Amino acid sequence: MNKTVELVRLWGEYEQRHPDASIEDFCRSQLATAIKKKKTVVFKGQLQPDLNGALVKLISRIGKFHMVYTNKALEGTGLDQIEEFGMLVTIFNQKNPIKSEVIFSNILDLSSGTNILGRLKERGLINEYTDKEDKRVKRLKLTASGDETLKKAKQQILKVVAMLTQDLTEDDKQLCLQLLRPVDARFSAVIQKQKNKSFKEIFEENKSAL
Template identity: 55%
Template structure:
């Protein structure tokens, strides 16, 4: 096949799967598919899912859990006990004085467990809570001086842990992973709240039918 035609066909297949992808993303994607890395060790613990959908999600899940384990080790000796607490505090820092529910849902917590975590952070003097002047039913949260110090101190450790976890990936590898996975995160982050009370089959049909009709 003519190389120009082959390239056009490869680009067309990539663009169909990743309509927002750039030429740089395409090049990273193509090189990643061509490269054959000799990976040592056993892939995922326990049963290896027989289909790629399950295997991909198991790999992502295990990496996420390993990241939490190592991050929690990195946080030892600080005033934070787990990476989820850092996520809560960092959300507050970025948003300045967000509503309590905004913090909880942004970090993918259920209302009860997220409220419990914020209460523990408040008890330890890291945040303050006060009434929302625009909505008396809501509460807003701000970092205390102690909380600000905790965020900056722990941010260094969390970033160091992140660098360790992806140390073996090149910058292009990282960009490719982000490009491939970000649409899943964006999609389901926007939907999970409305899906909580629905039956799974209803959710499945809604998500799959919506995707297939586009």
């Protein structure tokens, strides 16, 4: 069958089932259908994740690859771990933020974040000063050394992320961002409020979407 004719037929069928859907929705549906046709071999007796588990497991594994390679790439830059880099980036981008903003923006607890900031301060990468309007508030800024360290580390980080995503096309990357940003938006808005709650409470608050 002519590919154009087949495409029109598939779109017509999809539009009947989903009259309010966009062309982007249709394209994602076709991609998902093609992936489903590729069977995954499951050995008898093995524990296998469901679809949700498989997705989160994959994201988690990629995150671990990122952490391992980034920590190696940062050797010799003046930074020891990705969290330190993230904090310097936050201070640079937010223009003299308060300490809690830096810590919570990097999804860290207060004690761990404070310790990391302390190490950065000891190395002369950041300065802490009292807010002019509210003496109780401590603000942070990069030193000249911190700015130079950030630039050096950034070049290494760019190499890591380029290496990790080299097998994806630019369209693939844009699609991944589009699909995963809603997850980031949902939990970025609530994670700090839920840190001191039990998982049962957290699940109850979020299960409305399940």
